[in-house]
Amino acid sequence: MYAPSEAARRSGFSLDTLRYYEKIGLLSVGRTSGGRxxxxxxxxxxxxxxxxxxxxxxxxxxxxxxxxxxxEGEHTAGERKALLEEHAxxxxxxxxxxxxxxxxxREKIRxxxxxxxxx
Amino acid sequence: MYAPSEAARRSGFSLDTLRYYEKIGLLSVGRTSGGRxxxxxxxxxxxxxxxxxxxxxxxxxxxxxxxxxxxEGEHTAGERKALLEEHAxxxxxxxxxxxxxxxxxREKIRxxxxxxxxx
DNA sequence: GCTTGACCTGGAGTGCGCTCCAGGTTGAAG
DNA sequence: CTTCAACCTGGAGCGCACTCCAGGTCAAGC
Numbered sequence: 031m032y033a034p035s036e037a038a039r040r041s042g043f044s045l046d047t048l049r050y051y052e053k054i055g056l057l058s059v060g061r062t063s064g065g066r067x068x069x070x071x072x073x074x075x076x077x078x079x080x081x082x083x084x085x086x087x088x089x090x091x092x093x094x095x096x097x098x099x100x101x102e103g104e105h106t107a108g109e110r111k112a113l114l115e116e117h118a119x120x121x122x123x124x125x126x127x128x129x130x131x132x133x134x135x136r137e138k139i140r141x142x143x144x145x146x147x148x149x
Numbered sequence: 150m151y152a153p154s155e156a157a158r159r160s161g162f163s164l165d166t167l168r169y170y171e172k173i174g175l176l177s178v179g180r181t182s183g184g185r186x187x188x189x190x191x192x193x194x195x196x197x198x199x200x201x202x203x204x205x206x207x208x209x210x211x212x213x214x215x216x217x218x219x220x221e222g223e224h225t226a227g228e229r230k231a232l233l234e235e236h237a238x239x240x241x242x243x244x245x246x247x248x249x250x251x252x253x254x255r256e257k258i259r260x261x262x263x264x265x266x267x268x
Numbered sequence: 269g270c271t272t273g274a275c276c277t278g279g280a281g282t283g284c285g286c287t288c289c290a291g292g293t294t295g296a297a298g
Numbered sequence: 299c300t301t302c303a304a305c306c307t308g309g310a311g312c313g314c315a316c317t318c319c320a321g322g323t324c325a326a327g328c
Binding site: 033034035045049053064065066067 | 304305306307308
């Protein structure tokens with residue numbers, strides 16, 4: 031059981047972002063009698079996943095879709111897996127593009143090693 | 150010498166984006182007597198560079214800085230090179246993070262292979 | 269000469285993902 | 299019991315990188 035600030039510290043998301051994620055229905059966290067949020071280890075697990083998906087460029091709408099499916103129960107496991115696999119494929123493409131452009135960049139830097147060109 | 154639509158086609162940027170880049174001073178292209186833009190091969194070269202930098206996540210403000218330095222002449226070559234090297238370093242970090250989160254993602258998918266977990 | 273499609277400008281609007289704020293509440297420490 | 303930092307809510311605002319629009323201009327082909 032973690033207080034909001036602790037959840038923020040552990041997940042790397044800001045308090046505002048955690049509140050935002052709850053507001054849009056991505057996350058649903060428990061409350062104390064007084065109305066304060068209480069994060070469980072399971073919530074933290076979700077945050078780790080969201081960080082993974084966010085860092086790999088998944089749009090929030092798709093994360094919402096995934097979370098919604100998970101809430102619907104075990105029978106959506108196939109669809110959830112498919113969603114992740116499609117995403118993984120896009121990430122692979124992203125990695126290839128990034129590597130390709132990185133190579134370009136390094137080549138450009140090598141031009142400066144010998145002598146600058148005009149661009 | 151290329152018309153705007155041809156420059157868009159070759160660079161992969163939209164016409165609006167090309168106009169936008171000019172408006173913010175990132176690019177400066179010639180005109181016909183009638184006021185239409187004319188893109189040279191050198192302009193296209195810049196666009197290739199901008200695509201590389203954009204695809205690797207450089208903010209536009211930094212591209213502007215680079216372009217400005219280039220306009221100032223040969224004596225800024227060192228600073229330009231440093232700018233690109235710093236960027237390349239950030240790209241390397243980005244690639245490491247992406248690879249790391251991709252591995253997470255693949256592991257998550259493997260969970261679904263055996264049987265779904267709840268997240 | 270006329271048509272028509274590509275082009276021009278300035279400026280407003282969009283989508284995303286937060287981030288900030290005002291004004292009020294809670295609860296642990298002293 | 300008091301204090302005060304951490305928390306709450308709804309809603310406005312922001313930064314980025316475009317994208318779209320209205321209303322007008324240019325020039326190649328018929």
